[in-house]
Amino acid sequence: MSSDVEVAADARAGSGGSRASSPARRRRPTVPTLLRVLVVLVVAVLPLYLTSSLLQTGLFCMSAIIGAIGLNLLTGNTGQLSLAHAFFLAVGAYGYAFFAGTAPKIAGGSGASGLALPTVVAAVLAVLLTGALGLLFSPVSSRLRGIYLGIASLALVFVGQHVLFNAESFTGGFNGRSVPTFNLFGFVFDATEPQLYILNVPFGRFERLWYLGLVLVVLSYVFAKNLLRGRPGWAMQMVRDNEIAAAVMGVDVRRYKASAFVLSSMYAGLAGVLFGLTFSRIVPDTFGVDLSIQFLAMIIIGGLGTVGGAALGAVLVVALPQVLSQYGSSVPFLAAPGSGGVDAGSFARYVYGIAIVGFLIFEAGGLAAIGRRIAEAVGRRGRPAPPPAAPAPASAAPDVPASSP
Template sequence: MPNSTLNLETSPQVTRRPSIPDTRSSKAGKPLILLAVALVLIVAPLYVSAFWLQLGFTVCALAVGAIGLNLLTGTTGQLSLAHPFFMGVGALSYVVLSGESKETSLGPIIGLGLPPIVGLIGGVLLAGLAGLLFSPMSARLRDIYLGVASLALVFIGLHVLNTVSALSGGFNGRSTPAFELFGLRFDYLDNPPVILGVPFGRAELLWYFGIILLIAAAWFARNLLRSRPGRAMKLVADSELAASVMGVPVMQYKGKVFFLSSIYAGLAGVMYALAIGSIAPQSFGMDLSLQFLAMIVIGGLGSVGGAIAGAAFVTSLPLVIQDFSEYIPFVSNSPGGVSASHLASYIYGAAVILVLILKPSGLAGMWDSGIKAVGRWRTGRKQSKVSEVQAPPADQLV
């Protein structure tokens, strides 16, 4: 009688590859993507006009501010509208510290004439000091109450810029002194240095300066979010009670994050003043507060890369529409048309609504979803090329 018992030691086993997405290829490709982006940023001044370089520096300035606001609102959950106020403090401090005293038809203008790098550092520190003075209130207020209190700072800042004409130039504003570092003057020069046949003047130098400052700001923010304080900040946003139970000093963290956010805003204010060439009061009003909220919502709350993407989208959209307005029939400055700035406001306002409804994680979430989809597709292709080991027929089993 044949033995029908299977010999488990000699019978081959059916093996199946686990359907685990292979992320090694995406991780390996990440340095290549970063290298390609770095090369594009380095060679851009050789091929791009001064207009787009100026726009790029403006994007860098507002992206630094958006990162700071995202740390405060997107990560820690503190609603603040005071970013333009701290930007104004940084910008005003820079022009006073680095500008020259002079007499005008509207009265004297005060300036200390210090080196621009001293003015930049001083503007950042004074904006941080203003945030430190407001931080006890920000630590005790929550939600809409903090939003209203911070909005009051914006109105106070506008009043100061309009009335303290000896420092700010009053309603007409005051020109921003050119930045200078290592003997290079970031200004319109008669004989700028020439590299590969391209004169490197104000726009080109500010481009590289903005990229360096933005990379430093993003690097610090990403490291902070990955650290223990970053995890505590996220816990405070989720539940202040749970954070307290787990030993997180909630009031201290809220105050410190507000202070850090004001430092980011101060640096953004100095860069923004260099970008637009003046510190006119209307540049630091309520509209800028709403634009910053749109940046972090569209980009993705709590994401450093999302803050940069949101700033690029909101800042460049009006200028891109204006540049291509001849191809858009209803965009015109005439009474019957829609201006480029108004159309841009409609577009990113609609973008905010769509993001909140369809994709609350914003552009950063879309990017992550796309990366995961590509990883799943690559994994599926690899698995389809590898055949599974089939079990032998039953009559060969002894």
């Protein structure tokens, strides 16, 4: 016997299916879809024009987009507050470095070791490792909610920091460890071999990683959108809105909460792999509480519960300090780092704080809600006005008896 939530999902799908049954309507792409395709095409040609530093910033944004989408599935769509995202990013980054790396040939045998696996296998194993650790934590995440789950997940960050600083044979300790270059079927994502030129532009490490990151972002985005459109998405939103009502409707609340935590951790692991490939070296200080708070800022500013909003918030939170640090000298009120004034990093944190408070008070839907409102306004402006209603004929008007004196 199917559960009530499946019946409700089928009813919603059926109501939309009658409108989409026409072949012409099904083949016609919508305006949001065309905009997404245009964005992907624009991003695809950027390596022909951007410098290496800006490409590195863009790759950092792509890594953050993947991680923010995963956290939004957990917090925005399932209603579980997690502060452990930095921990799972560290697991993904260090897991890839360990699975793909080799022990350095240093006298005395010191240094971080590795298994020397193929890089594709290492990346997949790193993502699966983060999912396995998320599964181990899922009994806690399925029983707690709200601030209690947030504090419990924060413990993972503290434990992870302790391991990263002390397990030197695995992490390299305080100095971190290098990240092996990605190799896909003999094609090395490096600047040396094979040499590659496109339109007389040399494609080095960042240019090659750019397209790898773009593919991972598109796949992560499409998977999350399709997940939220289906029955799991409806069940996750029901758990977020009212756990008791969801349980009455036949939703296995604990199973969906645990599954959302595992999926979110795997997204974070994939983001960690791309993060490590972008910077070539990873250190424990990067994966602290500040990184988890930044991811929360991404989904709040972008819009809780929306995949596109998570992507927008990630770009804003990551790109702003990076761009200010590179071009902050031309901004008169920004001081140099370490001078005691307001530098680019401090100014970016002020902007995040103001943006979070402003969105929570005035626009809880974040940038995604603002974008929808603008799109609706543009659509109404471009749509022709409906013709005025024709007046009713005089013969159709009912006879009104005259009132007696």
